[in-house]
Amino acid sequence: MANTVKIYNFMGLRKGAAALSILLLVISIGSLAVNGLKFGLDFTGGSLVEVGYEQPADLNQIRDQLAAAGYDDAVVQTFGSPTDILIRLGRDHDPQLGDKVVAALQQDSSQTLTLRRNEFVGAQVGEELREQGGLGMLLALFMIMVYVAFRFQFKFSVGAVAALAHDVLIVLGFFSVLQIEFDLTVLAAVLAVIGYSLNDTIVVSDRIRENFRMMRKGTPIEIMNNSLSQTLGRTLVTSLTTLLVLVALAVFGGEMIHGFAVALLVGVLVGTYSSIYVAANVLVMMGICKEDLLPPEKEEEVDDRP
Incomplete structure (x- = not known):
């Protein structure tokens, strides 16, 4: 050879x-x-917010909306389907955080948004x-x-x-x-x-x-x-x-x-x-x-x- x-x-x-x-x-x-x-939320802890859209959502538009609302550290991705959006935020958990995020997204959207999940991932x-x-x-x-x-x-x-x-x-x-x-x-x-x-x-x-x-x-x-x-x-x-x-x-x-x-x-x-x-x-x-x-x-x- x-x-x-x-x-x-x-x-x-x-x-x-x-x-x-x-x-x-x-x-x-x-x-x-x-x-x-x-490190991501898997390691540092933070909040998870899942939002449901009626039609496939534009991830870049969602990021811009969240940044304008003061959530600069938000990580936005689809979750299972184009209408299910998972938002990860590296901050302390707030029971009202999910409602605040949905309200910020709802302002510039003609769709009806649904809050499906608002959870906290512990840093420990x-x-x-x-x-x-x-x-x-x-x-x-x-x-x-x-x-x-x-x-x-x-x-x-x-x-x-x-x-x-x-x-x-x-x-x-x-x-x-x-x-x-x-x-x-x-x-x-x-x-x-x-x-x-x-x-x-x-x-x-x-x-x-x-x-x-x-x-x-x-x-x-x-x-x-x-x-x-x-x-x-x-x-x-x-x-x-x-x-x-x-x-x-x-x-x-x-x-x-x-x-x-x-x-x-x-x-x-x-x-x-x-x-x-x-x-x-x-x-x-x-x-x-x-x-x-x-x-x-x-x-x-x-x-x-x-």
Whole structure:
């Protein structure tokens, strides 16, 4: 197979890729430290108001009406159908809030509006969800490291976890820099990015291990380039088909899953890059060699009988 595949010098760009990754990580971590994440109501608490329209409503017009009434932080989206509108407000609950919102919307509307729900999401619930989500992510990374170390070799586990941490931090940094709302759907997307990136990294790692054992000649850099070139077609096809679906979701999926689709879009792009230039780069920096991947020799039994 190595003879029929064009070999690209991926590792020739490893220093530039490492510099790019470090720059992106510094920006992401800096933004997370200074700006933090713009948590949604799932994490911060607030009020939910559901309003029923007689005919499909214009979300942009509703946002403008609410902003004019003093509700600048309102998040407006459809809920099940174009006539059901869910409005999320990051403020303390007011029993009369639903009536006030309906009154503000009714002023410039010829339709008869119906208040269907006026609820409060407690901040304590959001805090628990945030802590459990973070712990779940750390546990996932630890278990992945154990699995890869057992399945391949310790240096591969360090490379895989470095790639996953790289992807997660950059996705979180993207949301922090642009101050896009971070809710439970985005958290689910971040966890999905871990799974996607890991799958790609495992495929690449398996080919690297196979080539280290099969190729008698060649430096570790040459073996890496062969392995990455052989898996490039599979990586590109998988990434492109996934990106097509995610672009469709981001454009046509509606506001309810927009953050989810955007997080996965960024995660798939960064995950494809990290499988080549983070996981493999870490292996090179840790001095991976053929001896690391050779199966252990069986010790010969010595007959001590006289």
